Structures are given as structure tokens and as C-alpha cells.
Amino acid sequence: MKLYLRMLGNSYQQNIAYKANVLMNLMGQILGLFIQISVWVALYGGSQGVNSNIGFVSIQEMIYYVILSTGISMIIGNQVIEQMDGKIKSGIIAMDLIKPMNFFVNILCETLGNNFFRITFQLTPLILIGFFIFDMTIPSFTNMMLFIISLINSFILNFIISFILGIIGFWYLSVWHFSRLLEDVVRLFGGIWIPLWFFPKSLVVVSSFLPFQYIYYVPINIYLEKLSLNKSFEMLTSQYIWILLLSGLTYVLWRKGINSLVIQGG
Amino acid sequence: MSLISVNNLTKQFQRPIRQEGFTGAVKDLFHRQYEYKTAVNDISFQINQGEIVGYLGPNGAGKSTTIKMMVGILVPTAGSVTVNELIPYKNRKIHAKNIGVVFGQRTQLWWDIPVTESLLLMKYMYKIPNDQYRKNIELFSDILDLHEFKNTAVRQLSLGQRMRADLCAALLHDPKILFLDEPTIGLDVVVKEKIREFIKEINKVRQTTVVLTTHDMDDVEKLCSRVIVIDHGQIMYDGNISHLKDKYGSDEIITIEPEHNHDLISLRDKLLSLNVMDTKIKDLKLQITYNKGDINSMQILSKIMSESSIIDFTIQPCEIDEVIRRMYTENSLKGKLKI
Ligand SMILES: Nc1ncnc2c1ncn2[C@@H]1O[C@H](COP(=O)(O)OP(=O)(O)OP(=O)(O)O)[C@@H](O)[C@H]1O
Ligand SMILES: [Mg+2]
Numbered sequence: 001m002k003l004y005l006r007m008l009g010n011s012y013q014q015n016i017a018y019k020a021n022v023l024m025n026l027m028g029q030i031l032g033l034f035i036q037i038s039v040w041v042a043l044y045g046g047s048q049g050v051n052s053n054i055g056f057v058s059i060q061e062m063i064y065y066v067i068l069s070t071g072i073s074m075i076i077g078n079q080v081i082e083q084m085d086g087k088i089k090s091g092i093i094a095m096d097l098i099k100p101m102n103f104f105v106n107i108l109c110e111t112l113g114n115n116f117f118r119i120t121f122q123l124t125p126l127i128l129i130g131f132f133i134f135d136m137t138i139p140s141f142t143n144m145m146l147f148i149i150s151l152i153n154s155f156i157l158n159f160i161i162s163f164i165l166g167i168i169g170f171w172y173l174s175v176w177h178f179s180r181l182l183e184d185v186v187r188l189f190g191g192i193w194i195p196l197w198f199f200p201k202s203l204v205v206v207s208s209f210l211p212f213q214y215i216y217y218v219p220i221n222i223y224l225e226k227l228s229l230n231k232s233f234e235m236l237t238s239q240y241i242w243i244l245l246l247s248g249l250t251y252v253l254w255r256k257g258i259n260s261l262v263i264q265g266g
Numbered sequence: 267m268s269l270i271s272v273n274n275l276t277k278q279f280q281r282p283i284r285q286e287g288f289t290g291a292v293k294d295l296f297h298r299q300y301e302y303k304t305a306v307n308d309i310s311f312q313i314n315q316g317e318i319v320g321y322l323g324p325n326g327a328g329k330s331t332t333i334k335m336m337v338g339i340l341v342p343t344a345g346s347v348t349v350n351e352l353i354p355y356k357n358r359k360i361h362a363k364n365i366g367v368v369f370g371q372r373t374q375l376w377w378d379i380p381v382t383e384s385l386l387l388m389k390y391m392y393k394i395p396n397d398q399y400r401k402n403i404e405l406f407s408d409i410l411d412l413h414e415f416k417n418t419a420v421r422q423l424s425l426g427q428r429m430r431a432d433l434c435a436a437l438l439h440d441p442k443i444l445f446l447d448e449p450t451i452g453l454d455v456v457v458k459e460k461i462r463e464f465i466k467e468i469n470k471v472r473q474t475t476v477v478l479t480t481h482d483m484d485d486v487e488k489l490c491s492r493v494i495v496i497d498h499g500q501i502m503y504d505g506n507i508s509h510l511k512d513k514y515g516s517d518e519i520i521t522i523e524p525e526h527n528h529d530l531i532s533l534r535d536k537l538l539s540l541n542v543m544d545t546k547i548k549d550l551k552l553q554i555t556y557n558k559g560d561i562n563s564m565q566i567l568s569k570i571m572s573e574s575s576i577i578d579f580t581i582q583p584c585e586i587d588e589v590i591r592r593m594y595t596e597n598s599l600k601g602k603l604k605i
Contacts, residue, residue, distance in 0.1 A: 003390035010387070014378040017419075095374040097339045100362040101391055259341045259355070262279065265371065266330035266447075 003101070004109050011113025026122045029070060030129070036066045036193070037134075052197035053204065054226055061224055062195075067130045068220045069192050074123045076155040076215070078111045081182065084166030091265035097258075104163065104254070111159060139225050146232050150219040153239040158186075158215050160246045167250070170257035191217035211242040267351070268312035269443065269475055270336065274345035277306040277331050277499075305331040307499035308345065315442075318469055318476040320490035324594050328499040329479040330369075333447050336477070337367050350442060363392060366436035366474075370448035373432050375420045381431045382416050385438065392439035399438065406434040409464050426457040433461065437468060444468070446478035450485055462488050483590065495593060502593055511589055517543065519582040520566055522552045529574040536573055540566060 015022060040062045044050065049058040084107070087093040096103055130136040138144060165182055187193055189203075189212035196204055196217050207213045218235045221227050227235065283299045284290070306328040313319055323329050334340035335347050338354025338361045347354055354361045367374070375384040389399045407413055410430040415423055423431065429449065436444065444465075450458045466489060468474050480486065486493060486507065493510060495503040503510055524530060527550055534545045534552060544555040554566060563581055570576065 003387065006387055006390060010376060010379050010383065017378050092372060094334070094339050094369065095372060097358065098337055098362055098365075098367045098374065099391055100359045102359075261339075263334055263339050 004105060007106065007109040008113040008116070011110040012117050013113075015114060015117040022117070022121055026125060029074070029122060030125070033066060033070050033126070033129075036070075037063055040066065052195075053199070053201070054197050057195075057197055063134055064130075064136055064224060065195055065220055067126070067134060067136060068223055069216055071123055071126050071130070072151065072154065072216055072219060073192070074118045074126065075115060075151060076158050077115070077118070078159055078162055079114070080107055080111060080159065080162035081166050083107065083110070084163070085169055088169045088261070089264060091263050093261070094263045097263075104250070107163065107166075108159065115155075139223050142229070143222055143225050143232075146236070147219055147223045150222055150232075150236055150239060153236065153243060154215045154219055156243055157211060157239060157246070160243065160250055161211065164246065164250055164253060167253045167257045170261045186212050186215060189213060190215045191220075195220075211246065214239045214242055269315045269350060270311075270313040270477070271348045272312070272332075272336070272345070273310050273347075275306055275309050275332065275335065275342055275347060276304065276344040277328075277335060277340065278343040279303045279305055305499055306335070306342075306496075309496065309499070309501050310345075311494055311501065311504055313475060313477065315475055316469070316473045317492055318465070318478070318490050320486040320493040321477055321479045321496070322486065322493055322590060323479075323496040323502075327496050329496065330447055331499075332496075333445055333477070333479065337365065337445055338362070363439065364442050366439070366441035366444045368429070368432050368436045368444075368446045368449050370429065370446070370451040373420060373428055375428075375431060375435055377421045378419055380417045380419055381412065381423070384420060384431070385435055388435050388438050394439050398440065402438050402440070403434075406437065406464075409467065410434055410460060426453045429453060429461065430457070433464060437474075440472065441474065443475045443477070446476065446480075448479055448481070450480060450482050458482070458484070465489060495590060497594060517555055517557055517588070518563065520554045520556070520563060521580045521582065522554070522570060522576050523550070523578045524552065525575045525577050533570060533574055536569065537566070540569060542566065 041059065044059045044062070047059075049056050049061075051057075084093075087096065093103075096106060139147065161182065189207040189210050191197075191199075191207075191213060196207060196213060199207070214235065218239065222232050222235070280300045280302055283301050285293055285299075309332070321329050321332065331340065335342050336349055336354060338349075338358045341355050349361065350364050352361050352364070375381065376387065385403065388394070394402075407416070410433060412430060412434060415427050415431075418427075420428060420431065433449065446465075449465075450461055453461070462485060465476060465478075469476055476489075478485070478489070490507065492506055493503065494501060495510075503513075522533075524533060530547050530550065530552055534547060537545055537554060540556075541560045542554050542556040543560075544553075546553040546555075556566065567579065
């Protein structure tokens with residue numbers, strides 16, 4: 001435990017060494033946020049709200065949606081695929097595998113360290129912007145709790161999916177384009193840019209069979225109180241089912257993959 | 267039973283053959299063709315506790331590949347490796363606690379944090395008791411001279427400093443076996459010497475078994491009680507060094523610097539009457555290679571001094587690297603003849 005806490009702390013500190021990076025990243029995120037908001041304002045064209053497949057959505061709610069999805073990406077985003085890709089291609093993964101530790105937990109600690117760093121240095125400014133410029137409000141206590149729980153699940157789900165794609169690198173050396181693909185698929189089916197509210201029926205059906213909407217769309221909806229209590233619990237359960245299924249898949253793939261892994265470089 | 271037991275070990279790599287051009291790339295996508303490279307080919311050896319074994323061979327011989335299999339990060343294609351009664355790749359985490367590993371080309375320390383922090387992480391990772399940790403750190407810091415850079419981030423260390431830190435990290439948990447893949451690559455003479463002394467000391471005091479690969483024959487002469495030479499994935503020799511020298515070479519080289527340059531040619535011609543193997547003129551010096559069984563150095567020197575006056579001479583005894591080089595070339599000649 002001490003080990004993992006230390007690794008987490010180190011990864012947090014490592015970020016400090018690359019401060020400029022973080023600052024640039026933050027500016028990019030904030031800029032992206034304002035662009036998205038302007039686009040939605042333009043699309044709404046002065047009307048107070050539009051109809052969607054979950055009912056009336058006001059421009060205010062849409063702006064909250066954008067802010068929330070930006071914030072969630074700071075909390076649950078990860079670089080696992082790029083990290084594993086780099087480790088496998090350079091053969092540095094050997095240095096992790098010669099140690100008596102669990103590779104999955106190792107990557108998880110690094111990710112948590114990074115994310116705590118982002119939470120302190122990127123999320124804080126975003127929250128300030130949300131509350132002071134856009135008058136965001138906090139949901140009811142129950143929804144806040146449900147939101148936090150679903151957000152933790154989102155993190156786990158996103159992490160596991162990334163890890164699975166990383167493992168694919170054991171067979172196919174180059175996986176970074178998977179990471180692009182994943183990003184785009186999550187963006188679409190997860191409702192990062194366009195909420196599933198505005199999806200045609202067929203796409204809504206497709207995405208209900210995929211794990212991606214449980215990453216962004218569900219916690220945002222819980223925060224915005226768009227789901228009934230029952231529906232919220234249903235969604236949380238679905239998150240757990242997906243986590244369970246994908247964990248199993250991770251275990252199987254890891255077992256198989258580690259045996260066909262060829263350490264590069266000599 | 268031996269500590270390390272390698273039996274009929276084979277590793278075959280699969281390499282995709284890339285076809286040229288765009289159509290080639292498309293074809294690759296659907297029907298990828300592979301070529302196979304046998305990096306380690308049916309090798310067997312046993313290593314006992316307390317040995318220091320030099321695992322030698324030319325570039326691409328299959329040394330690193332074998333080490334990776336013994337360390338447990340590469341699964342053999344055929345044959346078996348048992349280390350300390352465990353199959354490395356099947357018991358990776360338990361195995362990891364029994365061994366220490368240094369790959370000279372890369373570090374197992376954390377890139378962005380100071381050396382001491384990294385070592386502390388190793389302590390937690392290997393669950394090293396406090397007093398053992400303190401004792402080892404003190405001892406290793408002294409022998410390896412870690413004090414001056416222990417608070418520096420690993421990415422800011424020089425190669426030699428990093429290698430010393432890595433060695434320290436690999437031994438903190440008192441492993442039974444130490445695997446070193448080119449631990450002295452790119453280091454200066456002083457650091458090399460330090461590292462050799464360290465390895466020797468650890469081996470003597472703790473009976474740590476050491477398997478190391480290197481291209482530096484000084485390492486071999488100063489450290490190894492036994493060498494295993496491989497080439498093209500197969501074992502060429504397994505035994506002690508003096509026997510290797512007897513078997514593959516009893517040649518010596520005398521280098522002479524005559525007082526007058528114009529004597530060089532005539533001297534060389536005079537030596538042809540003696541039973542020497544080769545004469546060469548290089549940098550205004552005469553190099554004579556001979557077999558100790560045929561003629562001794564006194565006979566050659568007296569012949570030369572009777573003909574001309576010389577300023578200086580050196581006798582270069584048969585060096586292990588010369589022996590090994592000869593083995594490699596003989597082997598590759600044989601290979602060529604077969605084709
Ligand atoms: N990942 C890999 N994929 C395909 N072939 C490989 C791979 N790694 C090594 N090989 C091949 O296997 C052979 C043995 O390589 P290895 O790294 O074991 O050599 P080595 O004895 O350590 O050489 P060196 O002294 O240069 O370090 C080489 O011919 C190399 O091209
Ligand atoms: Mg090598």
C-alpha cells in the first residue's frame with residue numbers, strides 16, 4: 001500500500017517537472033470550452049430551449065453539459081494507451097516486468113497521480129469559471145452523491161477500456177491509432193460533444209449496447225437531474241456490469257498477451 | 267540440483283515481411299507474411315550457486331534473448347529454463363524477488379525522481395526490512411560512490427552514474443542470482459573497475475551467482491570463473507578460461523621498434539627463415555605473431571638483435587579477446603563453407 005501511495009505521489013510530482021505542459025493543456029481546454037459554448041449558443045439561435053428525446057433542453061443546461069464534460073475529461077482522462085504503446089515499442093516494459101509488482105496496478109497508480117495533478121491544477125480553474133461566469137448550480141445532495149459514485153465508475157471503466165487497447169499492443173506493436181479511434185468512438189457514443197439527447201433513435205439504441213455512454217453521458221445526466229432515481233440506479237448497475245465484464249476480458253487478454261509479448265531491443 | 271538449469275532452450279522470432287509500396291502495404295494488411303529468425307537454438311547448460319559466468323558471443327548471437335528468458339520476460343519457443351526451481355515466466359513475481367537484473371542499455375529506476383527516492387520505492391516493492399535496507403544502502407553507496415549524485419533525478423545522471431545506481435537497486439533485496447546484460451557498456455576505465463570490484467565482492471561475501479554478458483574481455487578475465495560462448499544461437503564453448511586459451515590459442519605477438527626505419531623491411535625478410543606465423547609492419551613497428559609451441563620469444567628477439575639495434579619491444583600474451591575473436595571467425599568460416 002505504501003508502495004502504491006508513493007508511486008502515486010511520484011507521478012504527481014513528475015507532473016510538476018513539466019509545468020509548462022500542464023499550463024498549455026489548460027489553456028487549450030478552456031479555449032475549447034468557450035468555442036463549444038459559442039457553437040451551441042449559435043445553434044440555439046436565441047431560443048430558450050429545444051426539444052430532444054428526453055424532453056426540453058434549455059441553453060443553460062446545454063452550457064452546463066459542455067462544462068461538465070470538459071471537467072469530467074480532466075478527472076477521468078488517461079494516457080494509458082500512449083504509455084503502454086511507448087513501453088512496448090521501446091522495450092522499457094521489460095523494466096516493469098522484472099519487478100515483483102502488478103503491472104495493472106502500476107499503471108493505475110501513475111494514472112491516478114496524473115489525474116490528481118490535473119484535478120488540482122486544471123479542474124480548479126474550470127470550476128471557478130463554471131460557477132462565476134456561467135452561474136452553475138450544484139444538484140441535490142442525493143444526486144451529488146450519485147454523481148460522484150458514477151464518476152468513479154466512469155474513471156474505472158475508461159481506464160479498463162484503455163488498458164485493454166494497450167494490451168493489444170502485445171500482439172500488434174503499434175496501438176496509438178487505436179487510441180485515436182477510441183477517442184473518437186467515446187466522443188461520439190459517449191456524448192462528449194453532442195449529448196445523446198439529440199441522437200436519432202437508431203444511434204441511441206446502438207449506444208445502449210456499448211459501454212461508452214456510461215463514461216460521460218451518465219454522470220452528466222445525473223448531475224443535471226435528468227434521470228429519475230430509479231433510472232439512476234439502473235445506470236449505476238449497468239456501469240458495474242460493464243466494469244465486471246471488461247475486467248474479466250482484461251484478465252484473459254493479459255494472460256494471453258504476456259506470453260506472446262516480445263520484448264524489443266537488446 | 268543446479269541453481270540455473272537450461273535445457274534445449276530455443277527461441278524463434280517472427281518478423282513480418284513488409285512488402286514495398288502502397289499495394290504492398292494493402293496486401294500486408296490482409297495477408298501478412300512472416301520470416302522466422304532462430305535467435306537461440308537448442309542450448310543447454312547448468313549453473314551452480316556462487317559461480318560467475320560470462321555469457322559471450324558476437325553481436326546478434328542470442329545473448330540478450332537467453333537472458334530475457336532466464337529473467338522471465340520472454341517465453342521460450344521450445345525447451346525449458348528453471349531458475350531456483352521455478353519456471354521464470356510462469357512465476358514472474360516470485361521469481362523477480364529471487365533475482366537482480368541490470369540491462370546496461372536501460373534503467374529500472376524512475377526517470378524523473380531522485381536516486382534515493384527510486385531506491386526507497388525498491389524497498390517497498392521488494393518488502394526489504396529496514397535494517398537490511400539501511401545496511402545495504404550504506405555498503406553499496408560506499409563501494410559504488412553514490413553519495414555525490416544520490417539526490418539527482420535519474421534522467422540527469424551520466425551513463426556511469428546511472429549504471430552504478432542501477433546496480434545498487436538490483437542488489438538491495440539480496441537476490442540469489444544477478445543477471446547483468448552488458449553492465450559495463452560505454453563506461454570509463456575507472457568506473458568499470460569499480461563495478462567489477464563490486465560484483466566480485468558481492469559474489470564472495472554473499473555467494474551471489476552472477477551471469478553476465480559483455481563485449482569487454484577485461485570483464486571476463488577479471489571476473490569470470492567460467493565462460494559460455496555462443497554464436498548463431500548455439501553454444502560454441504562452455505568451460506573455464508585457461509582451458510579455452512589452450513584449446514583455441516597459444517599465440518603471442520611481439521612488437522618491435524627498430525632504431526632505424528629502413529631496417530624494418532630487411533628485418534621482416536630475415537624473420538621469414540624462422541618458424542613464425544605472421545609478420546606485419548604497422549606504424550613503423552614490426553609485429554610478429556608466433557605460436558608458443560613452435561618458437562619462444564627469446565629465440566625471436568636474439569635473432570633480431572643480432573641483425574639490428576632496437577629501441578623498444580613489447581610482448582603481448584595471448585588475450586582472451588583474441589581467442590574469442592578467433593573462435594568467432596573460425597565459426598563463421600565454417601558456416602560459409604557449409605553453404
Ligand atoms: N524482438 C525481436 N524480433 C525479431 N528478432 C529479434 C528480436 N530481438 C532479437 N532478435 C534477433 O535475434 C538475434 C539475437 O539477438 P540478441 O539481442 O539476443 O543478440 P545479442 O547476443 O544480445 O547481441 P548483442 O551483443 O548485439 O547485444 C538477432 O539476430 C536479432 O536480430
Ligand atoms: Mg544484447
